[in-house]
Amino acid sequence: MGDGDGSDAYDDRDQTGSSSDSDETDRQPGENIEAGTAEDARTDHEDDSASDRKTSGPQYESEPSERRSARDSTLSSSGRDGSNPRDESENQVTIENDGIVRWFLKTDDGTVLIVRDVLTSVAIVAIIGLILFGISGIWPPLVAVESGSMDPNMKEGDLVFVVDDDRFVGDNPVDGTGVVTLENGQESGHDKFGMHGDVVVFQPGGSATETPVIHRAHFWVDEGDDWVAQADPDIIGEDVTCDDVQTCPAEHEGFITKGDNNAGYDQQANAGTRSDSIVHPEWVTGKASFRIPWLGNIRLLFDDYLLGIASGSSPITPEAVGAVSIGASGAGGAVAIAGRRQFERY
DSSP, X not given: OHHHHHHHHHHHHHHHHHHHHHHHHHHHHHHHHHHHHHHHHHXXXXXXXXXXXXXXXXXXXXXXXXXXXXXXXXXXXXXXXXXXXXXXXXXXXOHHHHOHHHHHHXXXXXXXXXXXXXXXXXXXXXXXXXXXXXXXXXXXXXXXXXXXXXXXXXXXXOEEEEEOTTSSOOSSOOTTSSOOOXXXXXXXXXXXXXXXXXXXXXXXXXXXXXXXXXXEEEXXXXXXXXXXXXXXXXXXXXXXXXXXXXXXXXXXXXXXXXXXXXXXXTTSTXXXXXXXXXXXXXXXXXXXXXXXXXXXXXXHHIIIIIIHHHHTOOOOOOSSSOBEEEOOXXXXXXXXXXXXXXXXXX
16 A cells, blocks of 8 residues: 555656646747847847937037038938939039030020021031032022012012022023023023023122122123114114114124013113123122012111112112112021112113
8 A cells, every 4th residue: 555655656647747847848839939029129129229229329429520421411312302412513514524526516505596597507507508609609699679670570679699600591692601592492492480591690880899780681792893784673763773872883792682571682772771781701690589578678678778778878779770789698688798789770
């Protein structure tokens, strides 16, 4: 009995001990998870407290204001939109970094923009002028008609593009020239501005001081010719002879010219024209190629009014002579340089 009681008691302890160990083993995983969670929370709290102490403690407050400002500006330098003002300043064009040429072409300075626009406009006009000069072969290539002697084929205020007489030559020109007269044009079919033959621009008497004339070349005469006998009787008159005309016989070779709207030839005495000499080929400065209606009024307005006011004189437009105003014109005649002009009444 005694031995048996002791053995039973020992067994009970073993069972009890085993039961306790089993309970502890069963509870240990849950208890470890809870303990780990609490420990992590305490660690995070301590880290936050340490961070707060670093940014708000006495050490931070004692930091020099200059250093804090520099750090704060560094932290905010990237901006909310991600841009960097330092990068923007580095991208600005300056004379020191880029040179004066690139700075002039790229800068946004208001004054420079105006100068740049003006120079661009001048360059465009110059390029157009050079192109027109290359095509026409003479300068200036544009003339403004200032009378109605060529009506209806060429009107006052028209801007006319003029080419050298050896360019764009029609069929059957006069030998040694690129001009096709009305007489030759009737045979070859060459016509310009509503009639046969070329319209030429020439200096009356070969004088550079005279206003150029733009009229049609009717026929060619040689020195000493009785050109009246060659003329159209409907124009010169049925009973008119060489003795009746001061410029007959021809004092030199050249063209007999006439305005389409005039009653008589330019070389006919008392015909109401200023150019009474036979037009020598060397006096011809060009041939009319095409016209731009009304655009020449810009040039005429510049000459007749602005220059007239400046000189204190009132210009008089010739009525019987197809005079033209000649100057350096570009961009459709909007830019003009005026030359010397003389005005007479007929």
